[in-house]
Amino acid sequence: MKRLVVCADDYALSEGVSRGILELAADGRISATSVMTNMPAWPRLAPALRPLADRIGIGLHLNFTTALPLGPLPSIAPGGSFPALQDLLQRAYTGRLPAPEVRAEIERQLEGFERAFGAPPAFVDGHQHVHVLPVIRPMLLRALRDRGLEGRLWLRDPSDGILPIVRREVSASKALIVKALATGFRRAARGAGFDTNEGFSGFSPLDVATPPERVFRQAFVDLGPRPVVMAHPGHFDETARSIDPAGENREHELAYLGSPAFSSLLQERGLFLSPRPN
Numbered sequence: 001m002k003r004l005v006v007c008a009d010d011y012a013l014s015e016g017v018s019r020g021i022l023e024l025a026a027d028g029r030i031s032a033t034s035v036m037t038n039m040p041a042w043p044r045l046a047p048a049l050r051p052l053a054d055r056i057g058i059g060l061h062l063n064f065t066t067a068l069p070l071g072p073l074p075s076i077a078p079g080g081s082f083p084a085l086q087d088l089l090q091r092a093y094t095g096r097l098p099a100p101e102v103r104a105e106i107e108r109q110l111e112g113f114e115r116a117f118g119a120p121p122a123f124v125d126g127h128q129h130v131h132v133l134p135v136i137r138p139m140l141l142r143a144l145r146d147r148g149l150e151g152r153l154w155l156r157d158p159s160d161g162i163l164p165i166v167r168r169e170v171s172a173s174k175a176l177i178v179k180a181l182a183t184g185f186r187r188a189a190r191g192a193g194f195d196t197n198e199g200f201s202g203f204s205p206l207d208v209a210t211p212p213e214r215v216f217r218q219a220f221v222d223l224g225p226r227p228v229v230m231a232h233p234g235h236f237d238e239t240a241r242s243i244d245p246a247g248e249n250r251e252h253e254l255a256y257l258g259s260p261a262f263s264s265l266l267q268e269r270g271l272f273l274s275p276r277p278n
Helices: 015-026 042-048 085-093 099-117 127-132 136-146 162-168 172-181 185-191 212-219 238-243 249-257 260-269
Strands: 002-011 032-035 057-062 123-126 228-231 271-273
Touching: 002 015, 002 057, 015 042, 015 238, 015 249, 032 123, 042 099, 057 099, 057 127, 085 127, 099 136, 123 127, 123 136, 127 136, 127 172, 136 185, 162 172, 212 228, 212 249, 212 260, 249 260, 260 271
Parallel strands: 002 032, 002 228, 002 271, 032 057, 057 123
Antiparallel strands: none
Protein backbone atom coordinates (compact mmCIF):
# COMPACT_ATOMS: atom_id res chain seq x y z
CA MET A 1 0.00 0.00 0.00
CA LYS A 2 1.20 3.48 -0.87
CA ARG A 3 0.34 6.74 0.88
CA LEU A 4 -1.54 9.37 -1.10
CA VAL A 5 -2.77 12.82 -0.13
CA VAL A 6 -6.03 13.76 -1.82
CA CYS A 7 -6.51 17.44 -1.07
CA ALA A 8 -9.79 19.28 -1.64
CA ASP A 9 -8.89 22.89 -2.36
CA ASP A 10 -10.98 26.04 -1.71
CA TYR A 11 -12.61 25.39 1.67
CA ALA A 12 -14.51 28.57 2.67
CA LEU A 13 -14.96 29.66 -0.97
CA SER A 14 -18.67 29.29 -0.26
CA GLU A 15 -21.03 27.49 2.11
CA GLY A 16 -21.88 24.89 -0.53
CA VAL A 17 -18.29 24.13 -1.53
CA SER A 18 -17.34 23.81 2.14
CA ARG A 19 -20.28 21.57 2.94
CA GLY A 20 -19.30 19.21 0.14
CA ILE A 21 -15.71 19.05 1.40
CA LEU A 22 -16.93 18.29 4.93
CA GLU A 23 -19.10 15.45 3.61
CA LEU A 24 -16.14 13.87 1.84
CA ALA A 25 -13.88 14.30 4.88
CA ALA A 26 -16.45 12.68 7.17
CA ASP A 27 -16.70 9.72 4.80
CA GLY A 28 -12.93 9.31 4.53
CA ARG A 29 -12.84 10.20 0.82
CA ILE A 30 -10.26 13.00 1.09
CA SER A 31 -7.28 13.34 3.41
CA ALA A 32 -6.65 17.10 3.34
CA THR A 33 -8.29 20.41 2.59
CA SER A 34 -6.85 23.88 2.15
CA VAL A 35 -8.64 26.99 3.36
CA MET A 36 -9.16 30.41 1.79
CA THR A 37 -8.95 32.57 4.89
CA ASN A 38 -9.70 35.81 3.05
CA MET A 39 -13.24 34.66 2.29
CA PRO A 40 -16.02 36.11 4.50
CA ALA A 41 -17.39 32.65 5.35
CA TRP A 42 -14.15 31.35 6.89
CA PRO A 43 -14.64 32.42 10.54
CA ARG A 44 -18.04 30.74 10.79
CA LEU A 45 -16.95 27.66 8.81
CA ALA A 46 -13.76 27.04 10.79
CA PRO A 47 -15.39 25.26 13.78
CA ALA A 48 -16.72 22.49 11.54
CA LEU A 49 -13.14 21.54 10.64
CA ARG A 50 -11.80 21.28 14.18
CA PRO A 51 -13.22 17.79 14.93
CA LEU A 52 -11.54 16.54 11.73
CA ALA A 53 -8.05 17.79 12.58
CA ASP A 54 -6.84 14.35 13.72
CA ARG A 55 -8.10 12.71 10.51
CA ILE A 56 -7.22 15.12 7.69
CA GLY A 57 -4.58 17.74 7.04
CA ILE A 58 -5.99 21.27 7.23
CA GLY A 59 -3.89 23.88 5.48
CA LEU A 60 -3.80 27.44 4.20
CA HIS A 61 -4.77 28.03 0.55
CA LEU A 62 -2.78 31.23 0.09
CA ASN A 63 -4.76 33.56 -2.17
CA PHE A 64 -3.72 36.56 -4.25
CA THR A 65 -6.18 36.30 -7.15
CA THR A 66 -9.75 35.83 -5.89
CA ALA A 67 -12.08 38.17 -4.00
CA LEU A 68 -10.71 40.73 -1.51
CA PRO A 69 -7.48 40.89 0.48
CA LEU A 70 -7.65 41.03 4.25
CA GLY A 71 -5.98 44.45 4.32
CA PRO A 72 -5.01 47.34 2.05
CA LEU A 73 -2.74 46.53 -0.89
CA PRO A 74 -2.41 49.87 -2.68
CA SER A 75 -0.14 48.57 -5.44
CA ILE A 76 -1.37 45.00 -5.86
CA ALA A 77 -5.09 45.68 -5.39
CA PRO A 78 -5.61 49.44 -5.87
CA GLY A 79 -9.33 48.95 -6.50
CA GLY A 80 -9.76 46.77 -3.43
CA SER A 81 -9.98 43.40 -5.20
CA PHE A 82 -7.17 40.98 -6.00
CA PRO A 83 -5.95 41.05 -9.62
CA ALA A 84 -6.70 38.27 -12.08
CA LEU A 85 -4.06 35.55 -12.34
CA GLN A 86 -2.68 36.83 -15.64
CA ASP A 87 -2.14 40.29 -14.18
CA LEU A 88 -0.49 38.84 -11.07
CA LEU A 89 1.84 36.73 -13.23
CA GLN A 90 2.89 39.74 -15.28
CA ARG A 91 3.62 41.75 -12.16
CA ALA A 92 5.50 38.90 -10.51
CA TYR A 93 7.79 38.34 -13.48
CA THR A 94 8.41 42.02 -14.23
CA GLY A 95 9.38 43.06 -10.71
CA ARG A 96 6.13 44.88 -9.95
CA LEU A 97 5.02 42.98 -6.88
CA PRO A 98 6.07 45.00 -3.82
CA ALA A 99 7.52 42.62 -1.22
CA PRO A 100 6.19 44.56 1.83
CA GLU A 101 2.61 44.31 0.55
CA VAL A 102 3.01 40.62 -0.26
CA ARG A 103 4.48 39.89 3.17
CA ALA A 104 1.73 41.84 4.95
CA GLU A 105 -1.04 39.92 3.19
CA ILE A 106 0.64 36.57 3.83
CA GLU A 107 0.79 37.45 7.52
CA ARG A 108 -2.87 38.45 7.55
CA GLN A 109 -3.96 35.20 5.92
CA LEU A 110 -1.85 33.13 8.31
CA GLU A 111 -3.23 35.07 11.26
CA GLY A 112 -6.76 34.62 9.92
CA PHE A 113 -6.21 30.86 9.85
CA GLU A 114 -4.84 30.66 13.38
CA ARG A 115 -7.40 33.03 14.86
CA ALA A 116 -10.41 31.08 13.52
CA PHE A 117 -8.97 27.55 13.71
CA GLY A 118 -6.95 27.88 16.89
CA ALA A 119 -3.72 26.38 15.52
CA PRO A 120 -1.26 26.92 12.66
CA PRO A 121 -1.97 25.23 9.33
CA ALA A 122 -0.70 21.70 8.76
CA PHE A 123 0.53 22.75 5.31
CA VAL A 124 0.45 25.66 2.89
CA ASP A 125 -0.40 25.67 -0.79
CA GLY A 126 -1.69 28.37 -3.12
CA HIS A 127 -4.89 29.21 -4.94
CA GLN A 128 -3.92 28.91 -8.61
CA HIS A 129 -0.48 27.94 -7.26
CA VAL A 130 0.48 31.56 -6.48
CA HIS A 131 2.70 30.46 -3.58
CA VAL A 132 5.47 29.47 -6.03
CA LEU A 133 5.66 32.84 -7.82
CA PRO A 134 8.55 35.31 -7.56
CA VAL A 135 8.31 37.57 -4.48
CA ILE A 136 5.42 35.53 -3.03
CA ARG A 137 7.65 32.44 -2.72
CA PRO A 138 10.47 34.02 -0.67
CA MET A 139 8.06 36.12 1.39
CA LEU A 140 6.08 33.00 2.30
CA LEU A 141 9.16 31.05 3.33
CA ARG A 142 10.40 33.99 5.39
CA ALA A 143 7.03 34.48 7.10
CA LEU A 144 6.81 30.80 8.04
CA ARG A 145 10.37 30.74 9.35
CA ASP A 146 9.80 33.89 11.39
CA ARG A 147 6.87 32.09 13.01
CA GLY A 148 9.11 29.14 13.87
CA LEU A 149 7.09 26.72 11.75
CA GLU A 150 9.98 24.97 9.98
CA GLY A 151 9.75 21.24 10.60
CA ARG A 152 6.12 21.59 11.72
CA LEU A 153 4.30 22.00 8.43
CA TRP A 154 4.84 20.97 4.82
CA LEU A 155 4.51 22.91 1.59
CA ARG A 156 2.85 21.74 -1.59
CA ASP A 157 5.09 21.54 -4.62
CA PRO A 158 2.75 21.68 -7.64
CA SER A 159 5.31 20.27 -10.07
CA ASP A 160 6.02 16.79 -11.38
CA GLY A 161 8.24 15.11 -13.94
CA ILE A 162 7.66 15.78 -17.63
CA LEU A 163 7.09 12.12 -18.50
CA PRO A 164 4.39 11.49 -15.86
CA ILE A 165 2.63 14.70 -16.89
CA VAL A 166 2.61 13.73 -20.55
CA ARG A 167 1.51 10.15 -19.81
CA ARG A 168 -1.49 11.41 -17.84
CA GLU A 169 -2.70 13.29 -20.92
CA VAL A 170 -5.50 15.20 -19.13
CA SER A 171 -4.62 18.91 -18.88
CA ALA A 172 -0.97 18.17 -19.62
CA SER A 173 -0.31 21.66 -20.98
CA LYS A 174 -1.62 23.26 -17.79
CA ALA A 175 0.51 20.94 -15.65
CA LEU A 176 3.62 21.74 -17.69
CA ILE A 177 3.07 25.49 -17.29
CA VAL A 178 2.71 25.13 -13.51
CA LYS A 179 5.82 22.93 -13.45
CA ALA A 180 7.76 25.74 -15.11
CA LEU A 181 6.43 28.32 -12.66
CA ALA A 182 7.40 26.08 -9.73
CA THR A 183 11.01 25.53 -10.87
CA GLY A 184 13.25 25.44 -7.80
CA PHE A 185 10.38 25.59 -5.31
CA ARG A 186 11.07 22.21 -3.70
CA ARG A 187 14.75 23.03 -3.28
CA ALA A 188 13.98 26.45 -1.76
CA ALA A 189 11.34 25.04 0.59
CA ARG A 190 13.56 22.25 1.85
CA GLY A 191 16.49 24.63 2.16
CA ALA A 192 14.31 26.75 4.44
CA GLY A 193 13.45 23.73 6.61
CA PHE A 194 10.08 22.68 5.16
CA ASP A 195 9.14 19.26 3.87
CA THR A 196 7.35 18.91 0.52
CA ASN A 197 5.54 16.30 -1.52
CA GLU A 198 7.21 14.54 -4.45
CA GLY A 199 4.66 14.04 -7.20
CA PHE A 200 1.65 16.19 -7.99
CA SER A 201 -1.40 15.70 -10.19
CA GLY A 202 -5.12 16.34 -10.44
CA PHE A 203 -5.21 19.10 -13.05
CA SER A 204 -8.70 19.00 -14.52
CA PRO A 205 -9.96 20.53 -17.76
CA LEU A 206 -12.38 23.44 -17.57
CA ASP A 207 -14.95 21.69 -19.75
CA VAL A 208 -17.48 19.30 -18.25
CA ALA A 209 -17.10 16.86 -21.14
CA THR A 210 -14.19 15.04 -19.47
CA PRO A 211 -15.71 12.84 -16.75
CA PRO A 212 -14.09 13.05 -13.30
CA GLU A 213 -13.50 9.29 -13.33
CA ARG A 214 -11.06 9.78 -16.23
CA VAL A 215 -9.48 12.83 -14.57
CA PHE A 216 -8.71 10.89 -11.39
CA ARG A 217 -7.72 7.65 -13.12
CA GLN A 218 -5.19 9.59 -15.14
CA ALA A 219 -4.09 11.57 -12.07
CA PHE A 220 -3.07 8.25 -10.50
CA VAL A 221 -0.77 7.35 -13.42
CA ASP A 222 2.95 7.40 -12.54
CA LEU A 223 2.50 8.79 -9.04
CA GLY A 224 5.64 10.13 -7.43
CA PRO A 225 7.16 8.66 -4.26
CA ARG A 226 5.23 11.05 -1.95
CA PRO A 227 2.30 12.17 -4.08
CA VAL A 228 -0.45 14.75 -3.71
CA VAL A 229 -3.56 14.79 -5.90
CA MET A 230 -5.59 17.98 -5.78
CA ALA A 231 -9.36 18.09 -6.20
CA HIS A 232 -12.02 20.79 -6.36
CA PRO A 233 -15.25 19.21 -5.13
CA GLY A 234 -18.25 20.96 -3.65
CA HIS A 235 -21.88 21.92 -3.97
CA PHE A 236 -21.90 24.60 -6.65
CA ASP A 237 -24.06 27.24 -4.98
CA GLU A 238 -24.74 30.81 -6.11
CA THR A 239 -21.82 32.23 -4.13
CA ALA A 240 -19.40 29.83 -5.79
CA ARG A 241 -20.95 30.56 -9.19
CA SER A 242 -20.40 34.30 -8.75
CA ILE A 243 -16.72 33.74 -7.92
CA ASP A 244 -15.94 30.77 -10.16
CA PRO A 245 -18.36 30.70 -13.13
CA ALA A 246 -16.45 27.81 -14.73
CA GLY A 247 -16.72 25.65 -11.62
CA GLU A 248 -19.56 23.33 -12.61
CA ASN A 249 -17.14 20.41 -12.36
CA ARG A 250 -17.22 20.76 -8.58
CA GLU A 251 -20.52 18.86 -8.36
CA HIS A 252 -19.19 16.10 -10.63
CA GLU A 253 -15.98 15.74 -8.60
CA LEU A 254 -18.01 15.65 -5.39
CA ALA A 255 -20.19 12.85 -6.73
CA TYR A 256 -17.27 10.81 -8.02
CA LEU A 257 -15.11 11.11 -4.89
CA GLY A 258 -18.07 9.97 -2.81
CA SER A 259 -18.84 7.02 -5.08
CA PRO A 260 -17.93 3.31 -4.84
CA ALA A 261 -15.96 3.79 -8.07
CA PHE A 262 -13.44 6.00 -6.28
CA SER A 263 -13.02 3.48 -3.45
CA SER A 264 -12.45 0.78 -6.05
CA LEU A 265 -9.84 2.91 -7.80
CA LEU A 266 -7.87 3.32 -4.56
CA GLN A 267 -7.98 -0.42 -3.91
CA GLU A 268 -7.06 -1.22 -7.50
CA ARG A 269 -3.98 1.03 -7.34
CA GLY A 270 -2.96 -0.09 -3.83
CA LEU A 271 -3.38 3.38 -2.30
CA PHE A 272 -4.48 4.60 1.09
CA LEU A 273 -5.25 8.18 2.02
CA SER A 274 -2.85 10.05 4.27
CA PRO A 275 -3.04 13.60 5.69
CA ARG A 276 0.56 14.33 4.73
CA PRO A 277 2.96 13.06 2.06
CA ASN A 278 5.22 10.85 4.18
